[in-house]
Amino acid sequence: MSVYDKLQQLGITLPPVAVPAAAYVPFVRTGNLVFISGHIAKKDGKAWVGQLGLTMATDEGKAAARAIAIDLMGTLHAAVGDLNKVTRIVKVMSLVNSTATFTEQHLVTNGASELFGEVFGAAGAHARSAFGVAQIPMGACVEIELIAEVA
Numbered sequence: 001m002s003v004y005d006k007l008q009q010l011g012i013t014l015p016p017v018a019v020p021a022a023a024y025v026p027f028v029r030t031g032n033l034v035f036i037s038g039h040i041a042k043k044d045g046k047a048w049v050g051q052l053g054l055t056m057a058t059d060e061g062k063a064a065a066r067a068i069a070i071d072l073m074g075t076l077h078a079a080v081g082d083l084n085k086v087t088r089i090v091k092v093m094s095l096v097n098s099t100a101t102f103t104e105q106h107l108v109t110n111g112a113s114e115l116f117g118e119v120f121g122a123a124g125a126h127a128r129s130a131f132g133v134a135q136i137p138m139g140a141c142v143e144i145e146l147i148a149e150v151a
Helices: 003-009 058-080 105-124
Strands: 027-030 033-040 086-097 127-133 142-150
Touching (some): 033 086, 058 142, 105 142
Antiparallel strands (some): 086 142
16 A cells, blocks of 8 residues: 555545745755755644643643644655655654643654554654753744655
């Protein structure tokens, strides 16, 4: 099954690449690697604002991370032209806007990781870091960046 068939089966439509909000580019390709800049969680087209452990629970953060994964795939599609060229999701780095006592950043990040596995199968298994941070631009609850290998 192609990546696009899987996305359709999951009811996912890839968004266009978002215009950067600062001095950076959405992605850089070097050799067979594509580095995708951090994407913040969005809800209804605006920053999905919140802090895990204070105004948001783990399940809502996980939903936000899943939404970011969809945006990241949209950017990856723009970078390579065909998601079927992705041979591996190499690395995911997740920043979770959270209180000092919140310790479930890894569970929040599973929202993205699990979706990459569903869409790309074995090629979606990746190395990962999940950090709790004091704040994310625009007050967003989660920001995720990724590195992918392409054919």
